[in-house]
Structures are given as structure tokens and as C-alpha cells.
Amino acid sequence: MKVSFVKAPIGGIIGLEIITFVEPLGLECVAASILQHGHDCQIIDMRIDGIENGSTKVVKFEPEIIGIQVNFTTERYRALRVIQKLRQRVPQATIVVGGHDASRDPKWFIRPGIDIIVVGDGEEVMPDLVHALDKGLDLKKVAGLVINQESSPVYTPPATGRRKLDDLPLPARDLIADYASEYYINFRRPLSLMETARGCPFKCNFCSVWKFHESSFREKSPDRVIEELAQIQSPNIFVTDDIFWLNVKRGRALASAIKASGIKKHFTIQTRSDIICKFSHLIDMWKECGELSIFLGLEKVDDAGLKSVNKHNVAAKNDLALEILRDKGVGYTPNFIVDPDWEIEDFNKLKRWIEQKGAYNSGFSVLTPLPGTDLWDEVQDQVNTEDWELFDIVHAVLPTKMSLQQFYQEYANLWKHTLDIRFRERGRLTAYVGMLAAFATGKVSLRAIRRGMRLGMANMLSNPDTFLKAHHESDQRLSDAKSLLAPGGLTTPGVH
Numbered sequence: 001m002k003v004s005f006v007k008a009p010i011g012g013i014i015g016l017e018i019i020t021f022v023e024p025l026g027l028e029c030v031a032a033s034i035l036q037h038g039h040d041c042q043i044i045d046m047r048i049d050g051i052e053n054g055s056t057k058v059v060k061f062e063p064e065i066i067g068i069q070v071n072f073t074t075e076r077y078r079a080l081r082v083i084q085k086l087r088q089r090v091p092q093a094t095i096v097v098g099g100h101d102a103s104r105d106p107k108w109f110i111r112p113g114i115d116i117i118v119v120g121d122g123e124e125v126m127p128d129l130v131h132a133l134d135k136g137l138d139l140k141k142v143a144g145l146v147i148n149q150e151s152s153p154v155y156t157p158p159a160t161g162r163r164k165l166d167d168l169p170l171p172a173r174d175l176i177a178d179y180a181s182e183y184y185i186n187f188r189r190p191l192s193l194m195e196t197a198r199g200c201p202f203k204c205n206f207c208s209v210w211k212f213h214e215s216s217f218r219e220k221s222p223d224r225v226i227e228e229l230a231q232i233q234s235p236n237i238f239v240t241d242d243i244f245w246l247n248v249k250r251g252r253a254l255a256s257a258i259k260a261s262g263i264k265k266h267f268t269i270q271t272r273s274d275i276i277c278k279f280s281h282l283i284d285m286w287k288e289c290g291e292l293s294i295f296l297g298l299e300k301v302d303d304a305g306l307k308s309v310n311k312h313n314v315a316a317k318n319d320l321a322l323e324i325l326r327d328k329g330v331g332y333t334p335n336f337i338v339d340p341d342w343e344i345e346d347f348n349k350l351k352r353w354i355e356q357k358g359a360y361n362s363g364f365s366v367l368t369p370l371p372g373t374d375l376w377d378e379v380q381d382q383v384n385t386e387d388w389e390l391f392d393i394v395h396a397v398l399p400t401k402m403s404l405q406q407f408y409q410e411y412a413n414l415w416k417h418t419l420d421i422r423f424r425e426r427g428r429l430t431a432y433v434g435m436l437a438a439f440a441t442g443k444v445s446l447r448a449i450r451r452g453m454r455l456g457m458a459n460m461l462s463n464p465d466t467f468l469k470a471h472h473e474s475d476q477r478l479s480d481a482k483s484l485l486a487p488g489g490l491t492t493p494g495v496h
Contacts, residue, residue, distance in 0.1 A: 001134045002040045004063035004093075005031055005175075006054065006086075008070070008078040009046045011389050013470040014460065021047070022238065023183045025193040026099065027069050028171035030122035036169050037127055039134075043175040048182055051085055059089050065130060066090065067118075070099040073370050073391040076108065077481045083113045084490055094133060098122050104372025106146045110153050113490030117146040121198075123168050124161040165198065165220045173231055180234065188236035188266060194228055196220050196254065197241045219250055222257035229263050236266045244269040248279050255285035264290035273298060273321035274313055280324050293331040296321065300337065301353040309337060310374075322357055335363045338411060340398040347410040351417050360422035364414050365393040387474040387481075394461070395470055404471065408464035416462035 005027040024045060031041040042061050046054035058066065066086055070079045083095055097109050098118035106117045116139070118125045125144035132142050139147055144159030173180075173192075181190045199217040220228075229237075245251040267289065273296055276283070286292050298318045300306045306313055318334075325332045336350060354362050368391055369376040369383060382398050390397050400407040460466050483489060 001065060001130055002061060002063045003031070003034055003042075003065045003067060003130060004058045004061055005041060005043045005067045005069065006058065006082060007043070007045045007047055008068065008075050008082045009051050009054075011074055011078060011392070013389055013392065013473075014394060014466055020185050021183060022185065022191065023176055023180070023193055024069060025171060025195065025240065026071065026122065027067075028173055028175060029168065029195075030067070030098075030126050031175055032169040032172040033123040033127050034130055035172055037131065039130055041172065041175060043172075045176065045179050046082065048179050051082060055082075055085050055089055058086060063090065063093050065096060065133060066093045067096045067098060067122075067126070070097055070102045070109070073101050073388050075101065076388040077477070077484065080111070080113070080481075080484055080490065084484065087113050087490065096126075096129070098126070101371070104370070108371070110146065110148050111485070111490060114148055116148065118144060119146060120144045120159040121162070124159045124163070162218065165195075165218050166224045170228060170231060183234075185236075185238055185268065188238075188268065190234045191236040191238055192232045192234040193240050194225075194232065194237050195240045196225050196244075197246070200242045201246075217246065219247060222250070222253045225254055226257050226261050226263070229258065229261070229265070232265075234265075237268070239267060239269045242270060243275070244271045245275050245279065245282050246271075248275070248282065251279070251282050252285060255282070255289055258289040259285075266291040266293070268293040268295065270295045270297070272296075272313065273318045276321040276324055277317045280328070283324070283328050283330055287328070287330070293333070294325060296332055296334045298334045298336060301350055319357070322359065331361070333361045333363060334359050335365060337367050338364050338414070339367050340396045340407070341401045342407075342410070343401060344410060347414060350414065354414075354417060354421060358421060358425055360418050360425055362414075362418050364411065366396050366411070368393050368395075368397060385474060385478075387478050389477055390470060390474065395467055405464065405468065408467040411467065412462050412464040419459070419462060 005024075007024045007027065010021075024043065027043050031043060034041050042057070042063075044054045044057050049057065068079050068082060070076060079097065083097075086093070086095065094115045095113065096116045096118060097114050099122075102109050102117055103119045106119050109117045116129065118129070125142070128142045129139070129145065131137070132139050139145060140154055140156055143157050143161075145154075145156045147154040147156070180192070183189070184191050197217065197219040201217050267286065269286075269292070271294060276294075276296075283292065296318075299309055299311055300315070301318070302315050306315065322332065322334070338350075339346070350364075353359075367375075369379050370391060379398060384399060385397050396404065396407060402410070
């Protein structure tokens with residue numbers, strides 16, 4: 001069978017998807033699991049192609065199955081618009097929706113135009129689904145599905161395979177070769193994603209990763225990681241593991257294997273401050289594999305705040321970890337959660353901490369209850385909008401204690417504060433020359449500078465109107481979505 005995998009277009013407001021513009025690695029992994037069974041696949045990234053050109057590519061491919069990835073809650077209405085377009089242009093295809101958000105909240109996707117929702121890891125579900133559709137078998141016997149029948153949806157048993165990650169095929173990176181040069185994070189371009197583990201044993205209340213993976217944690221062997229590294233041409237790699245170095249012994253083995261392979265990259269990883277404090281030698285080992293940058297979800301600056309989000313860490317370890325990274329000359333990006341119920345003193349406390357630490361790369365996420373998290377279950381009745389575009393972690397979707405204008409003024413001041421510290425620490429000229437040098441050497445594109453570079457983003461995020469504008473435009477987005485969801489807006493489903 002022929003399967004088109006589609007990533008929906010980018011949204012129209014600022015947020016995580018603009019700051020980090022990365023490849024659809026999940027689609028590459030699922031496509032690989034289909035290809036090994038003799039089927040044919042394509043990946044269409046409409047964030048780059050746009051919906052019209054992307055749809056034309058799908059039509060030309062003549063797929064029997066179209067898979068739409070919905071990883072972020074912000075993508076919901078955009079995915080439905082893609083489905084509306086493809087229903088019109090490829091009416092014979094079976095349309096399947098999967099991804100992290102669809103798995104977290106499959107009921108939301110039981111809508112006309114969608115035939116099947118995949119719940120769980122796509123590599124575990126899609127091969128069986130494609131086989132069943134190819135052979136005309138009973139879909140109710142395929143695990144991990146919500147079948148959207150007109151009478152009532154059918155939920156099949158959960159997919160519980162969770163194979164060893166080493167047994168999965170290598171990602172089908174060749175399917176995104178035409179797009180590969182466009183992916184970046186800040187100054188790092190071109191950039192590839194690499195997964196070495198899945199899941200997380202911790203249970204932060206704002207996070208759904210541990211729920212999606214049912215608190216499981218699976219790792220790839222060093223040999224498998226080297227095999228994947230060998231297929232990646234990009235000089236920059238973002239490791240998607242939610243907590244890198246969780247298994248310290250494996251962290252050492254990976255570093256040794258990469259060093260022995262002679263492969264050198266710029267690795268950006270995500271880990272915890274307590275791991276850095278206890279096993280700082282890992283940093284030295286990984287610096288021998290190329291360059292290293294670290295993203296740290298510190299979340300809060302004091303123990304009470306960390307306890308409020310069930311972080312299972314202490315502020316003293318956050319502080320010590322930054323000292324270790326500075327001493328070792330490793331770049332880091334601390335990220336903090338800003339609560340909608342904050343008052344001015346809460347913002348000032350965070351600014352003082354950033355000032356004391358000189359942490360000019362800090363980022364700030366507004367506490368956002370995402371469907372499928374413990375936080376969503378706790379505060380769902382307080383969520384004040386169904387404009388899913390606002391669930392981008394830089395807009396408030398819960399009531400703010402201050403006026404919305406005041407809240408965004410203080411939130412924007414956080415971003416401005418980090419920019420001021422950057423200029424103080426590095427010098428204004430040095431900061432801008434670095435960005436221009438990266439552009440001149442081809443490490444970043446002008447498009448990337450305009451859309452995602454830290455300096456440009458920081459300037460934009462320093463303006464409260466950046467955030468208020470999205471709220472002012474929300475009524476129009478909801479009106480457009482209402483038309484899309486109205487009877488006749490999407491074609492009635494039916495498994496083809």
C-alpha cells in the first residue's frame with residue numbers, strides 16, 4: 001500500500017513550534033516500520049511546503065492511507081484543516097490521526113473526516129493497521145485504535161508491545177532529505193533529532209510523557225546509537241530523550257562508543273541538575289565527542305516551587321549544576337515555569353535569581369494544562385479558552401491573578417531582563433556579530449533568523465503586545481474553527 005505521512009502547517013502565533021523548528025522524527029520512525037513490510041511511504045512537511053503545495057504532493061503520490069501527525073495540542077485545528085483539504089482532493093484514502101496529542105486525548109479527534117485514531121507508539125500499531133487495510137481484515141482485531149464509525153466509535157484493546165528499541169528499524173531519514181536543511185534550534189542549523197531512549201520514570205504534574213509511556217523507560221544500546229549517528233549528516237544533533245544520562249553507566253558507554261567511532265557532532269541534550277551534580281564526569285566525557293549544550297528544566301528557583309510541580313529535586317542542586325557547567329565551559333539553557341497566579345514579587349524573585357546567576361539564556365514557559373496530564377485533570381474546569389493555538393506554553397489559558405495586561409507586561413519583562421544580562425555579560429556587539437557570522441557561514445538561514453533566533457525572539461518576547469495580540473485574535477480563530485467543525489465542514493468518515 002501507499003502511505004502519505006503529513007505534518008500540518010505551522011501556526012500563526014509565537015510559541016514553541018517557532019522557537020524549535022525540528023524534523024518530524026516520529027513520522028520517520030513510523031514510516032520505517034511500514035517500509036520494512038514492503039509498503040511505500042512519503043513524508044510531507046506542510047510547515048515548509050504549505051498546505052496547497054503539500055496537498056498537491058500527496059495527490060500526486062496517490063496514497064491509500066494518509067497519516068496526520070498531531071504531537072502538540074496547538075496543532076489540532078490545523079490538522080483538521082489539512083484533513084478537510086485532503087478529503088476533498090484524495091477522497092478514496094483512509095485518513096488516520098496519530099501522535100502524542102492524539103494519543104493523550106483521542107476522544108477529541110472523533111470527528112467527521114477522520115477514519116481512525118492511533119493510540120500509542122506508531123511503530124507498534126501502524127504496521128498491523130496497514131496490513132489489515134491491505135488484506136481487508138477486521139480492524140477491530142488491531143490493537144491501539146479508535147475506529148470512527150458513524151454509529152459509535154469502536155475502541156480496540158491497547159497496544160502493549162513496547163518492543164526493545166534496538167529491534168525497531170532505523171528512521172527513514174531519506175524521506176525528509178528535501179527538507180533537512182531547514183530544521184534548526186536557535187543558531188544550530190542544519191539540525192537533526194536523535195532518540196536514544198523513550199519514557200521517563202518521574203511524574204511531573206505538567207508533563208504527559210510519563211503517562212504516554214506508562215512510566216516505562218527504554219534505551220537503545222550504544223551500538224544502535226552509533227548506527228543511527230552514522231546515517232545523520234547534520235553537524236548538529238538534538239537528543240530527544242526527556243532525561244539524558246538517566247542511566248549513568250549507559251551514558252559513559254555511549255560517550256566511549258562515540259569517541260571510538262570518530263564521529264564528532266554538536267550535541268544538545270536535556271537532563272536534570274541532580275544528575276549533573278552527582279555525575280559531572282559525564283560532561284567531560286561527552287565534550288570529547290564534539291561540542292555540548294545542555295537544556296535544563298529547572299522549573300522553579302526554590303524548593304516550595306519545585307514541590308508544587310512534583311519535580312523531586314531541590315533548588316540547591318539547580319544552583320550547583322549551573323556552577324559546574326560554567327566551570328566546564330558548557331553552554332546551558334535553564335527553563336522556568338511561570339504560574340498564571342503569580343504576582344509582581346514572584347516575577348521579581350525570578351529576575352533576581354537570573355541576575356545573580358548571569359543566566360542570560362533562560363527561557364520561560366507559562367504553566368499550561370495539556371490534555372492527558374495530571375495538571376489538566378486538576379484544573380480543566382478553570383481553562384478559559386478552546387483556542388488550542390494558545391496552548392503553546394507562552395500564553396495564559398488559565399485565569400491570571402493580575403490583569404492579563406499586567407501579567408504579560410511582567411512576563412515580557414523576564415525576556416527583556418535576560419536580553420539585558422546577555423548584552424551586559426557578552427556585549428551587544430559580540431552578540432549580534434555572532435548571529436551574523438553564523439548566517440554568513442551558512443549555519444543559519446535568514447528565514448531562521450527571522451523566525452527563531454534567540455536575539456530576534458528575545459526582542460519580540462520582550463514586548464507584551466506580542467502575547468496580547470494572540471488573545472485579541474482568538475475570537476476570529478475560534479470562529480474559523482467553529483465553521484470547520486460545523487455539519488458539512490468535514491466529510492463524514494468511513495473506513496475505505
